[in-house]
Amino acid sequence: MAEKIRKKHVLIVGNPNAGKTTLYNALTGRNERVGNWHGVTVESSSAENTINGVEFIFTDVPGIYSLKEYAAEEANAAKTIFGGKFDAIIVVTEADKLKRGVKLVRELRSFHAPILLFINLYGSFSRRGGRLSEKELEKSVGAKVICGEAVNRKDVEKIRRFLTGNLSVLPADNRDFGYIQAKPKLSKLENLLVGKFTALPIFAAIMLFSFWLAFGESSPVSLISEAISRLFNDFIGNRIYIALYKKNLFLARLISEGIVGGLSSVAEFIPQIMTVSFCLDFLDQSGYISRLSAYADGVLRKFSLSGRSVYTLSSGYGCTAVSAITAKGIDDERVKLRAVLSLPFVSCSAKTPVYFYIAEIAFRKYAFLVICAVYILSLILPLIHSLILSKTAAKGSPESLIEEIADFKIPKLYTLSKSLLKNFKEFIIKLSTVVFAVSLAVWLAMSVSPDLKLLAPNENSSSVLAAFGKLLAPVFKPLGLDWRIAAALFSGIFAKESIVSSLALLYPEGLNLSIARGLALTAFCYFYTPCITALSAFSKTIGKKYALLAALYQLLLAIAAMYIVFYLTTTLGG
Numbered sequence: 001m002a003e004k005i006r007k008k009h010v011l012i013v014g015n016p017n018a019g020k021t022t023l024y025n026a027l028t029g030r031n032e033r034v035g036n037w038h039g040v041t042v043e044s045s046s047a048e049n050t051i052n053g054v055e056f057i058f059t060d061v062p063g064i065y066s067l068k069e070y071a072a073e074e075a076n077a078a079k080t081i082f083g084g085k086f087d088a089i090i091v092v093t094e095a096d097k098l099k100r101g102v103k104l105v106r107e108l109r110s111f112h113a114p115i116l117l118f119i120n121l122y123g124s125f126s127r128r129g130g131r132l133s134e135k136e137l138e139k140s141v142g143a144k145v146i147c148g149e150a151v152n153r154k155d156v157e158k159i160r161r162f163l164t165g166n167l168s169v170l171p172a173d174n175r176d177f178g179y180i181q182a183k184p185k186l187s188k189l190e191n192l193l194v195g196k197f198t199a200l201p202i203f204a205a206i207m208l209f210s211f212w213l214a215f216g217e218s219s220p221v222s223l224i225s226e227a228i229s230r231l232f233n234d235f236i237g238n239r240i241y242i243a244l245y246k247k248n249l250f251l252a253r254l255i256s257e258g259i260v261g262g263l264s265s266v267a268e269f270i271p272q273i274m275t276v277s278f279c280l281d282f283l284d285q286s287g288y289i290s291r292l293s294a295y296a297d298g299v300l301r302k303f304s305l306s307g308r309s310v311y312t313l314s315s316g317y318g319c320t321a322v323s324a325i326t327a328k329g330i331d332d333e334r335v336k337l338r339a340v341l342s343l344p345f346v347s348c349s350a351k352t353p354v355y356f357y358i359a360e361i362a363f364r365k366y367a368f369l370v371i372c373a374v375y376i377l378s379l380i381l382p383l384i385h386s387l388i389l390s391k392t393a394a395k396g397s398p399e400s401l402i403e404e405i406a407d408f409k410i411p412k413l414y415t416l417s418k419s420l421l422k423n424f425k426e427f428i429i430k431l432s433t434v435v436f437a438v439s440l441a442v443w444l445a446m447s448v449s450p451d452l453k454l455l456a457p458n459e460n461s462s463s464v465l466a467a468f469g470k471l472l473a474p475v476f477k478p479l480g481l482d483w484r485i486a487a488a489l490f491s492g493i494f495a496k497e498s499i500v501s502s503l504a505l506l507y508p509e510g511l512n513l514s515i516a517r518g519l520a521l522t523a524f525c526y527f528y529t530p531c532i533t534a535l536s537a538f539s540k541t542i543g544k545k546y547a548l549l550a551a552l553y554q555l556l557l558a559i560a561a562m563y564i565v566f567y568l569t570t571t572l573g574g
Helices: 022-026 072-082 093-110 120-127 134-141 153-164 187-191 200-213 220-244 249-267 269-284 288-295 297-301 310-318 319-327 333-345 350-361 363-392 413-445 459-461 462-474 483-491 497-506 514-528 532-542 545-570
Strands: 010-012 045-051 052-061 088-094 113-119 143-147
Touching: 010 022, 010 072, 010 093, 010 363, 022 045, 022 052, 022 088, 022 113, 022 153, 045 153, 052 153, 088 093, 093 113, 093 120, 093 134, 113 134, 113 153, 143 153, 153 532, 200 220, 220 249, 220 269, 249 413, 249 497, 249 532, 269 288, 269 350, 269 413, 297 350, 310 459, 319 333, 319 532, 333 363, 333 514, 333 532, 333 545, 350 413, 350 497, 350 514, 413 483, 413 497, 459 462, 462 483, 483 497, 483 514, 514 545, 532 545
Parallel strands: 010 052, 010 088, 088 113, 113 143
Antiparallel strands: 045 052
16 A cells, blocks of 8 residues: 655745735635735635645745734734644745844744745845845855745746755854845825825725726716626516516526526626725735825824724725624734724625615715715714724723835736636625525515415515515614515625615516615615624624624614614705
8 A cells, every 4th residue: 555645734924914825825826815914814824736746735824023922913823833843934025124034034943944035026126226145145044045026927936846846954154144225215106195194085085986986977887887787687687588488487587587687686786896896906905005004093093993903994895704804913802893893884895786776766866976975984984983982892092003014016917807806706606696595585485475376576565575574664664665675675684785686676666765765775774784794704803792792783773873864864855
């Protein structure tokens, strides 16, 4: 019996924001989230890959400056490092911050494993006049040295050759090595973007521009969205119905109404969501969010948050669940609790189709202005909520910010494309699983009676769904809304996008909303309990107790806000 060949275990470690995860993705073929900010990796990740016939296990750990623990993510990294046995260690650093990388290499020599020091972003360093001697550095630190770019295939191939070669521990003489520091290059534009009085207004302006680009009337993205809607409804849905209704009416309606009709109402928002996602990724990877974190620290402290909360809150515009996970990198437990509990006040991308659906019906040509107002509120209310929490449930002031400020750089198109593709795939998976399942369940529940007989489209008030919706209907009765609204909003607990597909199914004739009802429903959806996936992330980050309290709290707040907005609007409107 042939002896089983042991897989080689490689540790990838380095300073925060040095490009570790980018290199990890290149070596493993994975697509873990990367970004140009401190603490994007908050948990260790492992993956297997075969290189030139040799099987490897690669482990990527959170950014770390030394083996001494003083931050949450560093504690996680240290636990993985001390708990493992590695055949090789790759230390990733930047040329501008080389001395920190060298310090880490020297600490890791105690593990008696072959070490590769990969100096990332060397091209930018050399263009600004920086120079170093690889050979002198190798002799000094006792590690193989490769200078290059983590996104460059030729440089990654050099690393592969090192790993598949004869790995050995090199001696170190600890002498000084040749090193010429690059000159800093700051433009007037960079200073303007992160100025004391300009940083936050410019960030808000950039976000508003991205929303206009995505949702503005007659914007290119909106036109693409309309084309998708016509493709689903007019071309696919109608043709399927015509082809099947004589053979099997139930099947014809199931596919054209339940599946195609439900999915189309969400699919048409794919271009908008991808546009906003691309803008956020560009800001992240350019280093703007990192610098904004540092410069916004003073402002955020007035609301009992630290600068490191900037990414947690801003990434909430993409996905609340992902944002909650990033909060693990916040050291101060009180600040972490305040940031996570304030996340529901940051409108995630899943809510955007809901706002737009309601706004188009209730506000028509003013839809974009209403959506902008919602997102302006979502910049302010999380801060106010955090301040309230600091005086009540999570008392205390945040600790001092320790932040690695990322350099400004133009993100690589390849990296942006990979990130956009990942977001697109995640949305499509959600559309084809959760939203698909909810749409199908809603259609079936509204199309059959309690005794399982197929109902006509105008008979859904006698359906299984109606019986359930009528239990929740009293909550919305003061607004003059029926059980269909209640049933559609309930589906949002699984995925907020499902509200749109459910409304499209339950109101085939079209939902009719006054301005007062439109504003009230928008307020409800804004404060509404996060989806099940987000609540699961809350539980992992701040505990089950706080996750359950957040769910109940947001539901009660949503109902209260809906009543208040409706009352004020109807009163002021006469």
